[in-house]
Amino acid sequence: MYLTHLSLINFKNCTDISVNLNQSVNCFLGNNGEGKTNLLDAIYYLSNTKSYFNSIDSQNVKFGEPFFVAQGEFSVRGETTNVYCGVKKGAKKQFKFNKKNYTKLAEHIGKFPVVIITPYDSNLILEGSETRRKFLDRLISQFNKSYLDNLIGYNKLLSHRNATLKQMAENQSFNADLLAVIDFQLVERGNFVHQERKRFLEEFIPVFNRFYNDISNQKEVVSLTYTSTLNDNSFEQLLKENIHKDRSVTYTTKGIHRDDLEFKIMGDYSLKKFASQGQQKSFLIALKLAQFEYIKQKKGFSPILLLDDIFDKLDESRVDYILQMIAHNKLGQTFITDTSLTKASKTLKKLNVDFKAFEIEGGSLSPLE
Ligand SMILES: Nc1ncnc2c1ncn2[C@@H]1O[C@H](COP(=O)(O)OP(=O)(O)O)[C@@H](O)[C@H]1O
Numbered sequence: 001m002y003l004t005h006l007s008l009i010n011f012k013n014c015t016d017i018s019v020n021l022n023q024s025v026n027c028f029l030g031n032n033g034e035g036k037t038n039l040l041d042a043i044y045y046l047s048n049t050k051s052y053f054n055s056i057d058s059q060n061v062k063f064g065e066p067f068f069v070a071q072g073e074f075s076v077r078g079e080t081t082n083v084y085c086g087v088k089k090g091a092k093k094q095f096k097f098n099k100k101n102y103t104k105l106a107e108h109i110g111k112f113p114v115v116i117i118t119p120y121d122s123n124l125i126l127e128g129s130e131t132r133r134k135f136l137d138r139l140i141s142q143f144n145k146s147y148l149d150n151l152i153g154y155n156k157l158l159s160h161r162n163a164t165l166k167q168m169a170e171n172q173s174f175n176a177d178l179l180a181v182i183d184f185q186l187v188e189r190g191n192f193v194h195q196e197r198k199r200f201l202e203e204f205i206p207v208f209n210r211f212y213n214d215i216s217n218q219k220e221v222v223s224l225t226y227t228s229t230l231n232d233n234s235f236e237q238l239l240k241e242n243i244h245k246d247r248s249v250t251y252t253t254k255g256i257h258r259d260d261l262e263f264k265i266m267g268d269y270s271l272k273k274f275a276s277q278g279q280q281k282s283f284l285i286a287l288k289l290a291q292f293e294y295i296k297q298k299k300g301f302s303p304i305l306l307l308d309d310i311f312d313k314l315d316e317s318r319v320d321y322i323l324q325m326i327a328h329n330k331l332g333q334t335f336i337t338d339t340s341l342t343k344a345s346k347t348l349k350k351l352n353v354d355f356k357a358f359e360i361e362g363g364s365l366s367p368l369e
């Protein structure tokens with residue numbers, strides 16, 4: 001799967017871009033603040049119907065302008081598709097597949113998967129469980145449509161349950177029948193999401209371990225585990241047992257919205273507290289490459305890989321590891337950003353990799369020799 005053409009109007013600092021892309025490697029080169037990451041984000045947008053960095057659509061419109069348009073031509077097994085995204089301040093987002101609007105944006109997810117490796121990935125280690133759940137949910141949604149449907153359904157029901165708990169507290173009332181109706185549906189969807197997360201991780205963890213061992217030369221043992229109160233308890237039972245607590249705090253304390261991924265090193269030590277910067281980076285790259293590999297297996301084609309600032313932010317051995325994968329054709333279409341106008345090109349030439357390089361300045365692209 002390739003992105004053959006990208007055009008942008010007023011997407012962040014990119015006023016007007018229209019560019020044909022290489023099927024193998026594309027480099028966006030330029031100083032800090034010129035728009036390299038914005039370009040990668042535009043590609044992420046076309047794949048995921050939203051920005052990787054800023055979920056408020058209107059904030060991705062160029063300052064002072066009323067709208068942005070991002071369009072991509074994707075080619076999958078010889079078939080070309082036009083993906084259009086138009087965001088106008090104060091209007092509903094337009095998202096089209098071959099000029100036809102989607103009825104539900106979720107239908108687009110997974111058609112043109114991308115994997116992004118960015119310095120912001122450290123948030124997966126540093127931030128709270130929500131960031132890791134988002135990673136997990138976005139990943140599973142790429143190949144499991146029912147998962148996304150059930151998750152969206154679950155979240156709606158959860159909001160409804162929380163609002164109901166709040167209302168009951170305010171009115172000093174309790175409507176057990178109403179809660180039972182909500183809980184019945186919540187349990188159904190929650191159990192589905194839990195089962196799918198569990199099943200996915202059973203397959204994913206060995207892939208992750210393989211990459212980590214490879215990247216770190218098996219220097220240390222790390223672990224990735226799925227934690228959920230539903231692992232050892234029935235969700236239905238949990239909701240029943242915690243109803244007094246839920247009523248007093250007026251939100252739902254148990255459920256798959258509390259699940260997490262635990263990152264550990266050397267047995268039982270938290271990766272966040274005890275691992276070195278280098279070990280954390282290896283962990284994150286292993287996680288992302290496992291994501292890439294897993295989606296590739298499920299889809300039967302490679303996702304697009306977006307590599308943001310890897311030369312600046314990663315050390316040589318980890319960069320080499322990724323470059324070797326590119327050189328051995330293990331990755332599909334890849335986008336690389338870098339601050340040097342020459343370094344990436346020199347390296348790729350040495351590796352005999354076919355690539356196109358562009359300079360980006362103030363959000364405008366020009367091809368480089
Ligand atoms: N909505 C927006 N409108 C105009 N410019 C924006 C918008 N959002 C971000 N920018 C600008 O984009 C630039 C950052 O681009 P970025 O792609 O992160 O740069 P880099 O080349 O360092 O990756 C900044 O100058 C920032 O002000």
Ligand SMILES: [Mg+2]
Nearest residue numbers: 036037308309
């Ligand atoms: Mg950047």
